[in-house]
Amino acid sequence: MPITWSDDVQSVFAGDLVAAAAYLTPAGGAIVIPVSPIGLVDRAAGSVAMTTSLAFPAKLRRLLQEPRVAMAYHTREHGFATDPRLVLAQGTAVVPEEPSPEQLARVNEQAGKFFGELPTGRFWNWALREYLEYRLIVDISLSRVVTWPDAAAKGTPELFGAALPEAPAPQEPPAKGTGPRVDTAKFARRARRMAHQTIAYRGGDGYPVIAPVRVTGHSERGLHLDVTPGLLPPGGRRAGFAAHAFRPQAAGVSNRIGTGWLEVTDGAAVWAPHTAGGFSSPPSKTFHLLGNGLLSKHLIRKLRRDGTLDELARLRAGVAS
Incomplete structure (x- = not known):
């Protein structure tokens, strides 16, 4: 039977202009994107x-392999929702053939x-x-x-659906070490400029x-994070990070995204970036x-030439059957 939720939560689902979506990596981490x-x-x-574009096949391949995903409705900016609550939704992605x-x-x-007409x-x-034709609608059964x-995420949480699990155990550190692998100062400086x-x-x-x-600062260990106590599990683990900002109708988008290692000890959280990416649009x-x-046109043509579009179609058909 489908889970149910309150009218307040429904207004957030129906009204946020930008949310955060997360999916899992093969190494046991997560990637989060606006x-x-x-x-x-x-x-x-x-x-x-x-929705997801066929122009970016890596995310789609991963959703077909590992469909457990999450969405965080956390912005309330330039959309239609006004309730201040943070809503975390977890479920299973269903990628259609068409x-x-x-x-x-x-x-x-x-x-x-x-977005306007x-x-x-x-x-x-x-x-x-x-841009319009090569998109799929990914349903997430919550x-x-x-x-x-x-x-x-302060205050007493309200739960709908499955009970909350135990906190995950710390993970084994990566073979290449847990420290930063990109310019931490630059990453922190850009991330702190963004509202979310x-x-x-x-x-x-x-x-x-x-x-x-x-992000409150940085050191040789990584980005220092301010977070509500008890929200992050203790110990070390792979984790993704996303900072983003946007203007009305989702124009003027800026983001800074990365994967790395999160260490939580004695209430202090430090995230060491291992990869970094992002962009800003006019x-x-x-x-x-x-x-x-124009970017979608270029990427779709490239993916059609190298056979990736056909590969994705076969993968989607296999999952759908």
Whole structure:
């Protein structure tokens, strides 16, 4: 039977412009990225959804291999939700072979609500073709929803669905060591400029957990994080980090994303970045759309030439059957 949740949680699912999504890595860590869920929620089915582009096959391959995912609705900025609570949703991703016409119609309707109407005409139809057509709607059948009264996850949490698991045990350190492998000072400086910062790790029952944090400084050990006491498990483990900011209609996006090693001792949390990436887009919605369209066009053509699109189609068909 699908899980149920409160009206307050429903308003957050339906209204946040940008959320954080996390999926697991083969090594037992997690990657967390900002996404625009555009209010895709089916309360009767106990599910939420996100869209993903075929232009970025690594995420899609991983979801097909390991479908346990999490979504953290934590921003409340420039969207329609006003309730201040943080909502963590955990569940199983269902990647379709192809989106249904009904799903695509729903996505187009919701995208217009959150992003505004798309430009039309011969040029824009060409520029946005791959951006719009090569997308999949990934439904997430929820097992658990946890909500806290505010965005920093302070106060008594409310639980819907499966009981919370025991805290995960510390993980074995990576063979190459736990220390930073990228420029920590640069990573910290860029991350601190962004309004929203999260960290994700593999929870005690195998689902990703996403927690809000704030970068307060850095040292040779990594980024020093301020986090609500008790929110992160003690010990060391692989963890992903994402800092992001955005403007109305999700224009002017900036993010800084990485994977690394999280160490929590005596209430202090330090995250050492091992990989780093990110980008900033122009604040103009027109340039943002044009950039997304042309990048998608380039990547889709490349993936078609090297056979990746055919490979993904076979993988999706195998999972669907």
